[in-house]
Structures are given as C-alpha cells and as structure tokens.
Amino acid sequence: MTEPLRGIAAGPGLAAGPAHRIAARPALPPAVSVSDVDAETARALGALKTVADDLGARAAAVAGTVAADILDAQVMMAEDAMLGEDVAARVGAGTDAPHAITEALAVHRAAFEAAGGYLAERAADLDDLRDRAVAACLGLAMPGIPAPGRPFVLVAADLSPADTAGLDTGQVLALVTAEGGPTSHTAILARALGLPAVVGCAGALDIPDGTLVTVDGTRGLVETGVDEGTVAGIRAEETARRARLSATSGPGRTSDGHPVALLANVGSAEDHLDGAEGIGLFRTELRYLDRTEAPGFDEQVEAYTRVFRAMPGRKVVVRTLDAGADKPLPFLFADGEPNPALGVRGLRVARRHPEILRVQLDAIATAASAAGADVAVMAPMVATVAEAAGFVARCRAAGIAKAGVMVEIPAAALRARPILEVVDFISVGTNDLSQYTLAADRQCAELAELLDPWQPALLDLLAMCARAGAETGKPVGVCGEAAADPALAVVLAGLGIDSLSMSARAIPAVREALAARTFAECRAAAAAALAAGDAEGARAAVG
Template sequence: MELTGVGVGRGVAVGPILRMPDPLPEPAEGPRDSTRTEAEEFARVQSAIEAVAADYNARGEKAGGEAKEVLEAAALMAQDPTLLDDVRNRVGSGSTAERAVFDAFRQFQDMLIGLGGYMAERATDLGDVAQRIIANLSGVPAPGVPESDTPFILVAPDLAPADTALLDLTKVLALVTSQGGPTSHTAILARSKSIPAIVGVTGALELTDGTMIVADAASGRVTVDPSDEVVAEAERRIAERKAQADAPITDGALADGTKVPLLANLGSPAEAANAVQLGAEGVGLFRTEFLFLDAKSAPTVESQQASYTELLSHFPGKKVVVRALDAGADKPLSFLNDAHEENPALGLRGLRALRASEQILRDQLTALANAQAATEADLWVMAPMVADAEETEYFVELGRELGLKTVGVMAEVPSLAVLADQVFTAADFVSIGTNDLTQYTLAADRMLGSVAAYQDPWHPAVLRLVRMLGDAGALAGKPVGICGEAAADPQLAVVLVGLGATTLSMTPAALADVRAELATVTLDQAKAKAAAAVAATTAAGAREAAAAL
C-alpha cells in the first residue's frame, strides 16, 4: 500500500513507525473536589504553570539557538497574566483547575485563530502549553515525542515547537504528518534538521505502531509493509546520499557547467559559521528582525553596525543580501506600528511600515553602509513587501543616498511581478520571497492550516509570476534570486532555475540536496521541466509534469 503527501527534501528512510500519543481527553465539567477551597484549587494551577514554564526554559537551554527562543516564548505564554486571571475567575465560579485551564486557553486560542496570520500560528503553540499544564495537574505524562531505544519514523497530525526543538536525530529517522504543507512548521524544521519528511499524508494516522514503512521525501510517497526489493532500493539511496554528503563541497552548478550560486538564509550572525561549513557561497537572505523584536525602542546605529559587521566578516569577497526590517502589524513593534488591524497580512508591514517611520529605516541603512565600509563582503540590501516601481525607486534612492552600493527589492506581492520591467529600471536586483508570494497569489494565509493545500509554491500561478520576474531580469541584465522555502525543495529548485532564477538561497541544511539535484540536469533540461510545470493546472500536476522529464 502507498500513501502520498508533499515530500520535504530528497531523503529516504526505512523503519518502523511510532505514532505521537493522542491529545489528553477534555477535562470533565463536573464540580471540583469539595475538600479543596477556591484558593487551594488555584494554587494547584499556579504550581503547574511554574513547573511547565521551568520545563520549557530548561529544554530551551539544552536546545540553544532558535529553539531556545521558541521555548522561552512558550514559557511566557504559560505565565500570561491575562490567561491567569481568566483561569482564576473560572476556578472562582466552581471549575476544577483542569477544566478552568482548558476553557481559558481554548477561548484564547479561538481568538488567535480568528486574527489569522502570525497570531493564528501561535494558537498551536498555546494548545501545547495548555496540554502540558493539564497533564501536570492530572499527574500524567505530557503528550510529546515518544521515547524509544531503537530508531523509528515519527507519525503525527503535526508537530508543536516544543516537540521538535529537542528531536533526537539518532532515533527519529523521518517525519510523516497528516497535516501541513510545504511551508508548515514541520516542513521548515525538517529542512533545518536535514531530516526526510512527508507532510499532508492522508491516512497516516491509520497506521499502527511498529508498521514498517519506506518514507521517500523525493517522491512524497509512504510505502507501507514494503517488499525486500523496495527496502533494498531505499537503502541503496541512503548510502548514496551519505556518500554525496561526505564528498568535497563544490559550488552550485548544473550538469553543463552553468553556475547557480547557492546561498544561505540566516537569522543571526551566530548562524554564519555553520552555513560556511555546509558550503554556502554567500548569504541570500539575512533577516534583521532579531535586533528589533525584543526591544522597547529601535536599536542604535552603533549596535546594529556591530551585528552587521560581525555577519559580513564571515563572508569576505562573497555576496551577502540583507533584508531591511520586515515587521508590522503581524509582528507588532511599539516603536514602529502596533495598531490593531483586521487583516495584518495585508496591513502596514515591511517597507510600508518603515516608510511611515523613516528615521528607523535611515538608521538601519546607515548602519549597513558603515558595516559595508568596514568589511570586505559584497553587501546587497533589499526592502521587503514592495508593491511597485514607485516604492522601488524610493528605497533604491534612499539606499544610494546613505552610501549603499547594491540596492534591490523583494518580490512577495504579485503586483511587483506584473510590473517587473518597471521595477528593474531602478532596482539592482530582485529577490523572490516565495512564501509570501504564494500566500498573496492564492489568497491563502500561510500560517492557517485550513488553507494549507493552497500554500504550495509549485502552483502554476506562482511559477508564472516567477517566470515574469526571471524574463524581466534577463532582459535588464540583472540578477533574480530566490530566498523563500521553495529554493530548499531540490526538484523545485531545478524548475526555478529554468524559470530564470540566477541564485538560490535556503536553510543551510538543504544546500547539499539542492547542490546534488542541480548537478543532474543541464540548463536546457531545467527549462524543459519549468515549461512543463508552468503548463500544468495544479500544484500536484506541476510536480508530476516536471518529474516526468
């Protein structure tokens, strides 16, 4: 039997499955134990919250990096004063501690889901927090990744950040989930950990523990109870991939020698050394938000300059593309824009927010220009959420005024692709953010699981917009890069090159797979795959058409 979903990466794994334990049952609504007072019942809640928060923080210290930040944020959620007040009121009305936590957190989750975007994604995290508090109150283990003495393939509806942060990669061979799409949290984790994954697999939750499967991310297939021949072929591919990973790292190129520089997406200077070790030829997207998100006021020019200089020092003579602050209503900053908006994904974000607070933008570009002068890296700077040629001209002129040499924009809004010929008259380059371009093209919030099926950069509408940008860039003789999650999909990376992408940027762990895939095709073959994908009518059809050539 075969099940199908969306594969993440080129990897394959063979092994028995273990399922993620089912969520805890909904607590009963009956009256609480009459032997406990209201104060004693609420004290149980406080104790449980303290224990859960301490556990999150301890796991964060062990995980380090981005996982630490995610888990520390979860600890803060557990201790949220508004939620705690709601729980106290419910206990005061006669609820048990377990039921009060369940109802208070569920009500807040529903509110976050209604807000959509970044806030809706936090609802999943909040649900995990509630489950852990209720488990503590009930005296049972918190739901989470099962433990095993032997390696296994993990099957789950989806994975919460707390589950994924400390995955034991010596035991978890691959991930198979029934939910999620190519830009889901699980898919992003799989790429960053370089672990095979297949998401959105219908029927995955019907599998029983111990069932042997082959999880083939390259084809998006799960083979249940595979034959000896299928297992042997999978094991051959596993050995082949290991040999490729152990081979000397080369620059990205097609089989005919066409150069395709492979760059890294980074979120802080601390990630640079690992990217270089994995073969990054530069940086295609450096996210600067880490300097701003926890600050009460905008960071100074001097503090920003220090961070940018640290980053650039890792890449002497190499291209480093830095994105100006991409924040706004979905990631509100009190000093930029914290006004409530009904649909923050379509609100005052990216360049729009920066333009409304121009001094913040001027300070950032000044710090970048100073770092450029202090290092030997080839600094490129781009603006997020740019809609047209007028906005492009504004950003490019300001960047040049402040001393930047290479200034461009991100293509995340479909209008920019439609007006690509006008945009290239001003911009030195365009970098395509496929995550946002996909959600805006298909009107599908990329943080909302209910429309996950639409959140697929293989959709021909998205590919046609990429082709428009690629054609305009070629006509202008200017670079067109890809810096969204799509570049980390090896098969899609080939298609993107065929559509005119001149560089690809991705999570560093995906570099090896993409490098290997590009080396199997010539430019003419990449163009043929791209043409077939663009001619399809669905994302699945585009995948199949490209794979058939």
Template sequence: MSIRGIGVSPGSVYGPAVVVTTALITPPGERSDDPAAVESAVAEALESVAADMEARAARAEEHAKPVLEATAMMARDPGLVFAVGSFAADGHGPVDALYLAVEQYCALLAGLDAYMAERQTDLRDVFQRAAARLLGRPAPGVPEFDEPSIIVALDLAPADTATLNPERVLGIVTEAGGVTSHTAILAAQLGIPAVVRATGVLSASPETLGLDGATGEVVVNPDAGVAAVLGARNEHRLALQAVAQGPGATRDGHRVQILANIGTVDDAQRAAKADVEGSGLFRTEFLFLERTSAPTVEEQTATYTAVFEAFAGRKVVVRTLDAGADKPLAFADLGAEDNPALGVRGLRLQRERDDLLTDQLTALARAREATGAEVWVMAPMVATAEEAAWFAARCRDAGLPTAGTMVEVPAAAIRSGHLLAACDFASIGTNDLSQYLFAADRMNGALAHLLSGWQPALWELIVATVRGAEGKPVGICGEVGGDPLLALVAAGAGVSSLSMAVGKVGSVKVSLARHDLDTCRAMLDAVLASTGPEQARAAVVDLLDAEVAELLA
C-alpha cells in the first residue's frame, strides 16, 4: 500500500514502525463554584509542565533547547492563567477552563503567518500535558523503543520532536502537520527523513514502513524489493549532494544564492555549519513574543551580534519585527480588529510604534558595526512605494546601508519597480503572497490546493516582481524556496537567491546543478502556460533531468 503525503525532510529509509497512540484528553464538562481553586489548580499544573520542559531542556542537545524552553514559556504565560480565571468565574472546572483558554489563544494564532499559526500544536500540547496532570493520567509522549525505527503519529508535539535521537529515529510520518510545523522544521534540522499529511497511515496499522522525505511517498509494509530500492535511492541522492558543494548554481554556471531561514541564535549557529551562503530570512520576532515588555536595545544588540558572528562574513538578511493585530504583543496592543490578517501588522505596526523600530534598527546597526557583518534589512507587509521609501530612509539614517522590502501582498509585486526605486533588494514571502492572492486562509485545509507553490498565478506575480526590480536582487524566502523542483522555476524567473531550512539545501543544490538556465526558463514558461498546479508540476517533471526526476519528483 502506497500513500502520498508531503515530503518535508529529504531521505529514503525503511524500518519498523513505532505508532504513537496517545489518546487526546477532551473537556469533561465539569462545573465548579470555586473559581479561585480552579485557577490555582490550573496554575500549579501549568507550572509543573513548565518545570518538566525546563528539566528536559537542561538535558537536551543544543538544537532541542529552544523548542523546550519555548514550550515552558507558553506554559508560564500569565495571560493564559488570566484567561483560565475568566472561564473559571463562569463556572467551568479546571480542565474545561484551561481548554477554553487555550482554544482562545489558538484562535489568535490561526491568523498569523504559517510559522506562527503552526504554534497552535505547541499550545495544545501544553493543554494535553497540564490536563493529564489535573486528571492524574500519564503524560502524552512517544513510547520507548529499542531498535532504530520510524515514528508514526497523528502529529508530534514539539516537546517530543525536539528530544528525538536521530541515531534511533530513522524517519517520521504524520497524518497532520504542515511544512512549517515543528515536526517539519526539526526533522529538516536533524536530517531525519519526514513526511507529513500522510492520510490513512495510522488506519493501515503499519508494522514496517518505507518513506521518501523528498517525494512524500510512504509505503506500508513494503517487501524486500521496495526496501532495497529506497536504500539505493538514498545512497544515490547522498552521492549527488556530495558533488553539489559550494555556491548554488545551475549546470551552466548561473548563480542562485542558497541561504538558510533562521529565527534564533541557536538556529544561526546550526545553519552556519551547513553549506549555505548566509541567511536569507532572520525572523527577529522571536525576541519579542511571549514578553510583557519589549526587549532592550542592549538585549537585541547581544542577540544580533551572536547571529552575525555565527555567519562570519556571510550575508544575513534581517526581517524587522513582524507583529501586530494578528501577532499580538502585550506591550504593543493597538486593540482588537475585525480582520487582523488584513490589519495593522508588520511595517504598519512599526509606523504606529516608531519606538520599537528605532530600537531595533539601533541594535542592528550596533551589531553590524561590532562584527563587520554584511547585513541586509527588510520590512514586512509593505504595500506601497511610500512605505518602502520611508523604511529605507529609516534604515540608512540608523547606519544600515542595505535596505529592502518583503513582497507579500499583490500590490507590492505588481508595483515592484516603484517599491524598489528606494530599496536595494526584495524578498518574496510566497506563503503570505499566496494567501492574499487567492483570498485563502493558510490554516484552512480545504483551501490548501489554492496555496500550492505550483499555482501559475503565483508565478505571474513572481515574474512581475523580478521584472519590476530591473536587476536589483530578488530572493524567495517562503516554502517555495526549499522545493528542489520549484527552485528550477525560480531560477528561470530570474530569482537571485533562495532561503530554506538547512535540511533542504542539498536537494536544491543538486536540482540546480543538473539543469541549465535555458531549461529552467522553459520550465517557467510551462508553468505560466498551465491552467492549474497539477498541470504545472507535471509539465516541469517532463523537463527534468532523469536522475533528478527519479530522486526528487
């Protein structure tokens, strides 16, 4: 039996399956007439979860610490306990009050960019762990196993994914999750082959599994022949990746910079060890989230300095604070909005709270001066030429000479020439650009087909952005950047850099190195001539080098 999911971390493996069968706790519907006791019980359970996460972090490998510490921070969020108190005052029991508070937070997260929206999984894991304590049940988690195996689950909590041992875990298959889930991100960082959205794998009751984390193929109970093919495919892929070292380029030498997406100092230190040319997206909002006050200039300077030092002379593209109504900050709350995804977020918030931007640019300039780093700074959610010019002027006044703009809304793509008149570069955030182009919520699974990176209309806007730039660098830092086939289409469109999770670097470099620029341009033409994403992908596959088609398509 073969199942097609979404490959999120490349590699082909075969092995025994370990199925995670944790039963989810649901609200029991209990009532209470003692709100203070309810709030106290929940606060104690949440503190216990936080302490457990911190203890795990103390024992964990460096890559796992940030995830575990972030889970602890969620459990200790005073706003969560405050929300529990309001539901307790309405007569709900401990588990019900906590559930309602968590779901209230999740509703806020659902409107964020893809990365932050996936944090709903983290928060619901906090609920499951705290609810288990309140009910006296065992905590959820991955069962113990003795031999190297493939983990199969509906989804994996970040606390479980972060502590996986890559020497014991051959691969990961989940029915839920997405390309920006913790499962996907950490699997790519650890080099564990992984497939998400493999619908039906649990009901198939697998004893063994084969999977290809590049193509998304999952084979339930494969025979020896299939297992051998998967092993040979993986060896072949690794051999090709070993050849495709150094700067990213097509077969005929057309350069496409290969960069890494990062969000923390730990991310930077891991990514800097990989064969990348720098970072194409440093998400700085992680410094600001889950805080009651903004980080000081000194705190920010220390963090930015550590990131720039990790890349030691390589380019780092910094995205300034991407927050606002759909990414609420306790210290920058401008009030509720009817449609926060279309509200005061990104650069719009920065203009309302000029002090936040001033401090951030000051800290970035100090870190740049201290390290001599090549720092490019860009603003999120730019829609007009006036906004782009305002931001670029602010950067240069602060001592940051290379200023750019994100292209995340169709207006920015269509008028890129005007936006870039005052800017030095642009970076296309394909996740948001797709959402706004198709009026489709990224978290609505029923609309996922509209958000495919293979949509021809998306590529119309990418082409428009590059043409309008008139030779100024235009990169991609959305999920499209890490797809080895779409990387070819991007090269054909004239995109100058691609930024991705480090685990995808090898496959993208191989794909580029096996095709010349004329073929990439033919692939772009084929996509633009297509009527939908399936036809577009099929047209590109028809033009692929045979080896790449076998390994990556």
C-alpha cells in the first residue's frame, strides 16, 4: 500500500472499492469559418437551450432536494440573457458556435473567479455548462457518470451539479475530487446523500481506473493499492454498521444518561431531518444566493414558516444572513475588498445595510408566531461583547425571545463568558473558527491538516467556551462539521458541550458513539485530547 493521498474531509464515513474516473469533457474542434451567421447563431443558442432543458428535467426529477436547488441555479446561468447576447455577438463577428460558447463562458468564469469565495467555487458550474453546450453543438452525448457495472468510488477533477444530482448511492460508494473545498457542490451533496467524500485531493486524477481504494471522509484520506481482503472487510463492516445504525433512535445521551442534543444543519424544509431532535443551524443565506436583490418580507416568512412547521415543539436555531467572503452577494457588495474573509461579512453586513437584518428578524418573528417550533436566532461573525449585546437588542425589538451568537472568531471564544452574560446561548462554528485560529483558508487543500478539527488550539478554544457555559448556566453548542465526527463528538460532550448540530445523516453514528460511553469516560477522552501535542495525537489518544 502506498502513502495515502490527503485532501479535505467533506463527507464523513469510510468506503472501499474500485476507483473509476468521470468521462473526459468533449474536445473543442478546430475553429471553422462561419458562412451563415443566422444558422450558426441558432445552433449556438439552441445548444444552450438544450442544456437548460436537460438540467431543468434533472432538477424536476429530484425536486425538493438540495440538488434541485443547485440545478435550478445552473439553469438560470444557461438561460442568462447576457450570456446569450454575448454568444450571438461572437458568432456575428465570425466565431463558430462551439468556440463562441467557450469564449463567452470563459469571460463569465473569470468574473466568478475574481469575485472569490462562493462564486469562485461556482466557476466549475460554468465549466460544466460549457462542456454540455459544446457536446450539444457537436451532436455528442453530454458528459456523465461512468457505469462500470459494479459499486465504485467516483473520482473526478470536480463534479457538476448535474453529475451528482442523480447519483445512484447503491452504486457510488464515495466521492473523491482533485479540486473543490468544504463548501463546493461535491461537499454539500455528499453530506446530503450520506456519502463519504474527500475533496481537494492532489493526485486523485492519477489513480488508474479499477484501482482498489479506501476513502476516509472523516480524516480526508484516500489509500490506493489496497487488496481485495481489505475492501471486503470494510464493505462488511460498513454493511453491519449501517444496519446497526438504522436501528438506533431517540435523543442523544451517554450510556449513563447525560444528555447531548443531536440537531440538524439545514438550508430548507426539504432537507433530510430523520432522527434529529431539532435544527441547530438553519442556513438562511441559501435563499439570498444567486439573487439580484434580497428576498422580500413575505417570501422570507413563507420559507421560514415551512421549516418551523416541520419541527413542531422542537428547537430551531436560525442563523441570520451569513454573507460575504466565500458567499458574496452582488446586491450587497459592490466594491471589492482586499481580504473578504477579514472584511464585512456576517453580522457586519448590518453596518452597511441595517434594513436587511431588520426585515429578516421581522420575518423570523412573524413566522415563529404562526408555527409551533421553539425558535431561537443567532448572528454569525460576532467578535465583541458590544456586537453581541447589540444583536440581542435588535432581536428583542423584533419580538424574538431567544437570541444568541456564533463563535467563529478567536476573540469571541476568548471572551465567551462576558458574551454569554448578554446572550441566551452560543454556538461554535468550528469550520470558520479553525480557519481563523490556524490562519488557513478553508478552500486551500494544501493546508488541509491545519483545518483538522482535532487541532489542539481549536480544542482549547472549545473547552474555553464550554467552561463559560458552565459558569453562566447557559447552553453552548457546536454546529460546524466537527460535530459529525463520532469520536470527536465524545470529546465535545466531555468538554461540556450541550448540543451538536450536523448533517442529519451523520446523527445515528454520533448517537451510537455517545451511547457507548459514560459521561465520565467522555470527560476522560476530552482530557486526553487536550493533553495531546498535535491533531493526530489527540485522535489517537481517544482511540
């Protein structure tokens, strides 16, 4: 067995099987002269329409899922009037249809990359549109998922929404991509489908088709050249584990009854919620993305009410708009920032656009009054006690009884106690807290080991937050992807974290891990992890 390939852990779990790569994109043929501009324009625009219709049909086939939302956004890109005008103008200047489409989308791609963050990751969607439209121009089959006739690990440079939307989870065991970050579509959909996934994995494209591999989506490792016995063993273990987990139910608690609430991270009412005690992170920003203006009051009330009614009598924690940095919104951020991750994002948007937060809080309050859920609201990217107090005051003015903040900045973790004295709860977003604590961009695969949630510095900050909660008698939760790691969940419980919020499909494994330990054993595991010198040592100490 060779040295494992390392990437970014994007979908927890372990899988093993033969690797098969996605088909290569169609080659762009040599340019030809255009003799009939009208006919060539019709050919180009017809290809874009064919792609839009195909993607729309795929979205309809998976309606009500995360994949459908992503595909619908891609349809909007294909149908964009400016794109069509650009393509037509290029054909009019003498460029043939495949090259006109390619050149026009290259301009749009450059704009997305320049915007950075969320839009930069959407550049892969434009590449997919290009490949599909070129294929349609040439009368070729559109790119798609391989069908080797046996369960396999899907390997690609990156995966488009159209590729991942209709994945057969009975055949696809895991996902491995050479590109992408923790917020790429591959990562989002892998978690929604419950598939192990590793993204940003250098060397993934060098794995020959048919090579037996193991994929550890919890640690971000891909091992190649494993033998049939290893694959069979992991398959048998996974089959038994899934059967065992499917039989689990009930609230999260240790074997001696210490409660740790197990909640779900969601973006809409259609997200998978089975087994969740409530919602610990409702990402409201998904309704703002790919928009030219903010959603109105009535639209927000309708969306929030559907989520609240899906959780009658249960806890729902709503995160207010988390825009900026990796999720730029054109109607809010007209001017570029030298370093968006350290700029105006999260709650700071209200400094420039207070009406955005005011309308959102009013909509949440209105929706909460019409539903039977236990609704709380929290603000992202809070750095100071003053910011926390100001947010709580705004919530109270809107009629929202429970208000908290997210701890994503080291300054907030260091001042967790005074912050808890002015808010009702805190929830730690480990993804961003890792990024800011270790000065490692979440999108940088090369720094994946620094983003490991077992890093001692991150564990120290989590322990500090938990102690502040115990001292003030107020709840402290974790809503980052760290909560989905069963072994780390034991450590978090031992630190004194009250609730863990994650993809709902990760809940059964976390529930089982907690139920296998007493609270005293969880505390001992936390102490061992805190005493370790590095992330690997912390993980090994817990076992």
